[in-house]
Amino acid sequence: MFYLIERVYMINDELMNTIGQARRILIFSGAGMSAESGVPTFRDELTGLWEQYDPMDLATPEAFERDPALVWGWYMWRRQQVAAVEPNAGHRAIAAWQRIYPLRIVTQNVDDLHERAGSYGVVHVHGELFASHCYRCRAPHKPTALEETSEQIGQPIDPPHCKLCGGLVRPSVVWFGEALDEASLRAAIYEAENSDLVLAIGTSGLVQPAALVPQWAKDQGAQVIQINPNPTALDELCDINIRSTAAHVLPQIVE
Numbered sequence: 001m002f003y004l005i006e007r008v009y010m011i012n013d014e015l016m017n018t019i020g021q022a023r024r025i026l027i028f029s030g031a032g033m034s035a036e037s038g039v040p041t042f043r044d045e046l047t048g049l050w051e052q053y054d055p056m057d058l059a060t061p062e063a064f065e066r067d068p069a070l071v072w073g074w075y076m077w078r079r080q081q082v083a084a085v086e087p088n089a090g091h092r093a094i095a096a097w098q099r100i101y102p103l104r105i106v107t108q109n110v111d112d113l114h115e116r117a118g119s120y121g122v123v124h125v126h127g128e129l130f131a132s133h134c135y136r137c138r139a140p141h142k143p144t145a146l147e148e149t150s151e152q153i154g155q156p157i158d159p160p161h162c163k164l165c166g167g168l169v170r171p172s173v174v175w176f177g178e179a180l181d182e183a184s185l186r187a188a189i190y191e192a193e194n195s196d197l198v199l200a201i202g203t204s205g206l207v208q209p210a211a212l213v214p215q216w217a218k219d220q221g222a223q224v225i226q227i228n229p230n231p232t233a234l235d236e237l238c239d240i241n242i243r244s245t246a247a248h249v250l251p252q253i254v255e
């Protein structure tokens with residue numbers, strides 16, 4: 001059992017033993033997991049039209065009600081951004097690992113890079129960028145081809161209307177001030193409480209309640225290993241802090 005907080009910069013036997021002895025491993029990922037694919041993290045400055053906005057101000061129901069075209073345009077831009085990049089060596093290492101070991105994955109990321117790398121059963125606690133539903137009646141919305149290929153990327157774009165009630169369509173992500181999807185939250189709590197090792201990868205640990213996942217696991221006696229080039233709010237909670245990047249460390253763990 002580790003008592004002192006260990007900061008390691010390379011993969012050592014002790015770390016590999018900890019991983020090797022684990023009965024059930026949970027991957028808990030954040031925006032840093034996709035950074036090396038070219039997807040900006042939430043802490044990174046926004047660019048283009050949105051440069052003048054704080055992401056936290058755009059990712060809210062109030063912003064959507066105030067200016068639905070601005071918010072919908074931002075999400076279409078983010079869809080195009082994610083569609084234009086590839087999973088990185090970190091995503092691929094997790095998918096390879098999941099082919100030989102039943103890893104569980106809970107992510108705060110709304111991108112589909114874990115799945116595009118071949119991972120399965122990914123719990124998206126903050127929703128999914130490429131899904132949409134009606135803001136009024138919550139009916140799922142299937143995008144028309146035209147919507148998907150809008151030339152206006154980088155500009156405000158009027159959101160489509162719900163085919164059932166005519167309401168505005170929104171991205172199926174969890175906005176600040178909104179409750180998490182009950183089933184996803186329940187799944188995240190279950191995975192946290194039933195895992196004996198959590199790998200917290202690329203998260204600042206600042207967004208609640210998702211940031212509690214490692215704590216819920218720790219409360220059940222699990223060990224927590226963090227992979228992050230920078231200090232985070234999770235440092236003290238973690239048994240091992242690997243000060244490096246997802247795409248650099250994960251392939252070394254899996255090889």
Ligand SMILES: CC(C)NC(=O)[C@H](Cc1c[nH]c2ccccc12)NC(=O)[C@H](CCCC/N=C(/NCCC(=O)O)S[C@H]1O[C@H](COP(=O)(O)OP(=O)(O)OC[C@H]2O[C@@H](n3cnc4c(N)ncnc43)[C@H](O)[C@@H]2O)[C@@H](O)[C@H]1O)NC(=O)OCc1ccccc1
Nearest residue numbers: 030031032041042043108176177179202203204207208246
């Ligand atoms: C910011 C924080 C203070 N705010 C919250 O936590 C709020 C609650 C709250 C308000 N005021 C508060 C004051 C105190 C405490 C809490 C609050 N939470 C909410 O609003 C939640 C909803 C939160 C969900 C918001 N939606 C997202 N995403 C979807 C949208 C979208 O994407 O557009 S959150 C979004 O930001 C989060 C960003 O966090 P991280 O992933 O950690 O990324 P970050 O950029 O912060 O850090 C990146 C890290 O990676 C590292 N890194 C960089 N490169 C690499 C690399 N290469 N490798 C490894 N690591 C790397 C960096 O060092 C860094 O540490 C992600 O979760 C992402 O999904 N809802 C809710 O509370 O509802 C209530 C309620 C309850 C019941 C009923 C009704 C209402």
Ligand SMILES: [Zn+2]
Nearest residue numbers: 134137162165
């Ligand atoms: Zn509707």
